[in-house]
Amino acid sequence: MPELFQEMYYGPNVQNLVESDDCKVMRLSDNSGEGMMTLYHVFPGVFLMYNDFHMKECISGFQTDMDLLCIDHCREGRIEQEVGQNAFSYLEAGDLRVDRRIHHSGKVEFPLSHYHGISIGFQMEIAAKEIPASMKGFSVDLYELQKKYCSDRTPYVIPGEPAIEHIFSELYNVPVKIKKDYFKIKVLELLLYLDALELSGHTEERPYFYKGQIEKIKAIQALLTQDLTKNYTLEELSARFDIALTPMKNCFKSVYGSPIFTYMRNYRMNYAASLLKSDKSLKVAEIAGLVGYDSPSKFASAFHQTMGKTPLEYRKSII
Structure with a gap:
């Protein structure tokens, strides 16, 4: 089992189902449902993980002090993540997020009660040496890439790009016998793409919402869904939950993906x-x-x- 897998602690709610030299399958379950995480070793210090969750929230206890560069692609669903100071952002289908897991508390919420995607992680100290050693002449400097996308402490989100969709769409259907080598090719392709990408025009300033707003929006959703025979106007909801109409509409769409x-x-x-x-x-x-x-x-x-x-x-x- 690669040292990186052993060093990463996933918390008491995570159960190992299968473990080999290059792969680990884990199940996370609670009262709201369950999730499966399938983790592959790609290069020394590099992992690729398939995430499939059917639950409202994931409380894994995962925390790390490792210097990481993490890339997340959302295929379906939505993911809510704290970005510091009680502020939250949302990753939606087609989005790519680059971050260092600085704010990761071990808790992630899925507003639509499901999430499917891929995470690729680099333990910087190891991966920055091992990738060039494995692939002679590979020109991407991981530390420069980390500096490019993670100069701010908040995650960097790139909304649905055709090139990103192309890279990841092929990763969701890989024949078993070629997985090991194919993962290496796709990880290198992704790094080359991110290295070459001109940031201007390829990012989207996503609004952040604060905990108090989000709690009201989730209370609105709970009210609306507890009795489907009842109908409420937007004005009634705004007054009932003491939240202005426009922020209410904007925040609801960010949390749940639609008006x-x-x-x-x-x-x-x-x-x-x-x-x-x-x-x-x-x-x-x-x-x-x-x-x-x-x-x-x-x-x-x-x-x-x-x-x-x-x-x-x-x-x-x-x-």
Whole structure:
């Protein structure tokens, strides 16, 4: 087992499932669900990890004093991360984040209750020597790359770029027999890309939100989803939770990825889909009422818009 794997502590909630010289599979579970982390050794001091979480939050206890450079790609879902001084930022599908894990407290939240992505980590002291030793003539200086993207203490986020999407899309479907060598090629490709990237025009200033705002937004989401037969106007929510209308709308979209009404329509339709699947005795009109629609025809139209099928077509398609 590479020394890097042994030095990294993941916390008491993490259980090792499989461990070999080049790979470690870990499961993290709590009352909100579970997550799987599949960690591969790529070069000395370099790891690549697949992250698949179906839970509201991940409390692993992971902390480290190692000098790290970490690159995270979000494939699906959203991730909430503290960036210091009770301020939080969000990584969404297609985003790439570069940071040093300075603020990592071992707790990460997933507002949509799922997250899928890849993390690539470099233990600087080892990787900066071993990559050039393994790949003669490789020109990227890891310390210069760290300085380029991590001069600020906050994470550096690059929103969906076609080149980044190309690099990572191929990493999500790698035949087992070529993984070891393929990971090396893709890690080097990513480093070359980040080294050559001109930062102007390729970054996006993401707003940070403070803990008090986020707590109110999560309370709003809890209220909206606890009884789907009830509807609230934005003005009612703003007054009830004592948060101004524009900050409320902006913060909700950053936390949950879509405006309030769009989020609730999708939430209602997904809940309706689960009822169509799990309880065949419920009529479509009854399900419409349970998710807040007085009109079955309006419900059917909204369901078709969201799910691509009418409620009856969806129910018939389930085997």
